[in-house]
Amino acid sequence: MPDDAIAAHALAKRYGRIGALQDLTLRVARGECLGFLGPNGAGKSTAVKMLVGLVRPTGGAAEVLGKPVGDRATRARIGYLPELFRYPDWLAAREVLAFHARLLRLRDAARAIDTVLDEVGLRERAGDRVGTYSKGMQQRLGLAVALLGAPEIVFLDEPTSALDPVGRSDVRALIERLRARGTTVFLNSHLLGEVERVCDRVCVVDRGRVVAQGTVEALTGATRGVRVRLDDGWREFDCAPAEIPDVIARLVREGARIHAVEPNQTTLEDRFLALVAHA
Numbered sequence: 001m002p003d004d005a006i007a008a009h010a011l012a013k014r015y016g017r018i019g020a021l022q023d024l025t026l027r028v029a030r031g032e033c034l035g036f037l038g039p040n041g042a043g044k045s046t047a048v049k050m051l052v053g054l055v056r057p058t059g060g061a062a063e064v065l066g067k068p069v070g071d072r073a074t075r076a077r078i079g080y081l082p083e084l085f086r087y088p089d090w091l092a093a094r095e096v097l098a099f100h101a102r103l104l105r106l107r108d109a110a111r112a113i114d115t116v117l118d119e120v121g122l123r124e125r126a127g128d129r130v131g132t133y134s135k136g137m138q139q140r141l142g143l144a145v146a147l148l149g150a151p152e153i154v155f156l157d158e159p160t161s162a163l164d165p166v167g168r169s170d171v172r173a174l175i176e177r178l179r180a181r182g183t184t185v186f187l188n189s190h191l192l193g194e195v196e197r198v199c200d201r202v203c204v205v206d207r208g209r210v211v212a213q214g215t216v217e218a219l220t221g222a223t224r225g226v227r228v229r230l231d232d233g234w235r236e237f238d239c240a241p242a243e244i245p246d247v248i249a250r251l252v253r254e255g256a257r258i259h260a261v262e263p264n265q266t267t268l269e270d271r272f273l274a275l276v277a278h279a
Contacts, residue, residue: 089131
């Protein structure tokens with residue numbers, strides 16, 4: 001479909017006898033943020049590498065930005081942060097970005113580099129060698145490379161793996177800004193709380209196949225009931241959301257002391273663990 005940033009049908013990859021990806025079928029709309037989830041060995045990184053054109057599929061087909069995966073002209077419109085990457089320790093961050101800017105043939109490379117350095121918070125350390133960077137700063141540099149040239153779609157493979165809570169918050173804010181610009185974000189992450197906060201939809205893969213996809217609300221189910229902590233501990237009440245104030249008011253009339261009230265809702269982590277219980 002013309003509005004799809006990504007369209008994959010029965011995408012598969014085998015390495016000899018090993019099936020890394022069996023049957024990946026999904027669609028990602030332009031401007032959407034998709035959370036791509038799965039246990040270790042589910043085929044997530046293999047899928048990302050095929051979609052960005054680094055690995056050739058052995059079965060099925062896929063299109064990115066309306067062109068078959070691997071199309072050379074389309075690659076310039078894609079940003080990619082690999083899970084494992086390394087830049088030469090002796091290069092400065094600005095030199096790393098300048099090299100990638102030349103690969104992209106950016107006309108105003110200096111401005112583009114300054115823009116992404118500001119975006120990831122590395123402007124003040126742009127002249128320092130990569131070897132002096134912490135893991136978190138190197139991760140920020142990888143993000144800057146992925147954002148260089150304002151790509152239409154960004155693939156982020158574990159973007160917060162080396163970041164502290166402040167860094168993760170910064171990445172969340174960055175993803176929100178990308179979405180506001182209409183950039184498509186394909187987020188592969190093990191941090192389900194991060195995915196739950198920023199993604200429009202979620203796709204769960206297991207053993208190389210899609211086992212569930214949809215909005216977080218659709219996968220976890222609507223809120224049903226409430227948990228109330230009283231003097232003697234937590235109690236659960238099965239009621240519709242609109243009935244929760246009445247439940248609380250009744251408890252107060254009966255003389256109960258209420259210490260906390262929480263919605264009784266399945267989390268994304270609960271649902272994920274149920275889907276991949278064998279792992």
